[in-house]
Amino acid sequence: MDIEIIQPNKDDIIKYDVKNFLFKMVKYCYDLDYVAEYHYDIVDLEKYYIDPENSNIYLAIDTNKQQVIASCAIRNYDRDYKVKNRTYSKDDTASIHRMFVHPDYRHQKIGSKLIKCLEEFCIEKQYNQLYLHTYESSYGALSFWLYNNFKITYHTHDEDGTIHMEKILNHNTYNEDGNINLKETVST
Numbered sequence: 001m002d003i004e005i006i007q008p009n010k011d012d013i014i015k016y017d018v019k020n021f022l023f024k025m026v027k028y029c030y031d032l033d034y035v036a037e038y039h040y041d042i043v044d045l046e047k048y049y050i051d052p053e054n055s056n057i058y059l060a061i062d063t064n065k066q067q068v069i070a071s072c073a074i075r076n077y078d079r080d081y082k083v084k085n086r087t088y089s090k091d092d093t094a095s096i097h098r099m100f101v102h103p104d105y106r107h108q109k110i111g112s113k114l115i116k117c118l119e120e121f122c123i124e125k126q127y128n129q130l131y132l133h134t135y136e137s138s139y140g141a142l143s144f145w146l147y148n149n150f151k152i153t154y155h156t157h158d159e160d161g162t163i164h165m166e167k168i169l170n171h172n173t174y175n176e177d178g179n180i181n182l183k184e185t186v187s188t
């Protein structure tokens with residue numbers, strides 16, 4: 001299996017039918033059809049992830065099948081979640097969206113590779129931290145984020161089982177070749 005990670009341009013979004021992939025994943029993972037309030041960014045990927053300089057989307061492509069098999073997206077923090085003892089702003093915080101790995105491709109570290117790409121991008125863009133929220137019911141999600149060194153900041157125990165998480169970015173973590181700089185990595 002040959003997997004390539006790309007930062008798609010507008011033509012790639014059409015070529016790989018990315019919006020269709022994302023809506024299929026939303027249906028599969030959350031049993032949700034289109035809801036305008038939740039899915040406006042999927043409808044307009046260009047506006048939220050392609051055009052802004054501080055946003056990005058990464059896709060994993062199965063090059064044999066020429067199909068998108070995983071995604072993750074980043075944009076500056078534009079919500080107002082009440083997370084205890086935390087203040088996030090659009091200038092210092094990037095939020096992660098649309099993290100999906102197709103069920104046939106899970107458990108092969110493809111999700112973790114996408115996160116590494118995304119972290120390198122956020123360090124380059126001078127973000128200080130990454131924010132996300134997940135749900136207790138999301139398949140493998142909490143373990144996946146903990147594995148990738150995200151910390152729980154607020155487990156709400158609300159009816160959706162919402163868990164807020166963050167990762168402080170260490171600007172010394174990656175050396176100029178893009179490899180982990182172990183000597184300078186400190187655990188938080």
Ligand SMILES: CC(C)(COP(=O)(O)OP(=O)(O)OC[C@H]1O[C@@H](n2cnc3c(N)ncnc32)[C@H](O)[C@@H]1OP(=O)(O)O)[C@@H](O)C(=O)NCCC(=O)NCCS
Nearest residue numbers: 100101106107108109110111112134138140141143144147
């Ligand atoms: C969560 C998800 C993105 C993980 O993708 P993936 O490519 O399979 O993850 P990786 O292979 O990089 O996993 C790295 C580590 O995370 C943990 N992990 C990942 N999936 C797990 C699962 N289902 N159960 C327990 N631990 C899991 C493991 O520690 C794993 O390392 P290991 O395989 O050596 O044990 C994928 O399962 C998915 O798309 N889930 C549904 C959508 C979702 O919940 N997205 C997150 C929204 S916030």
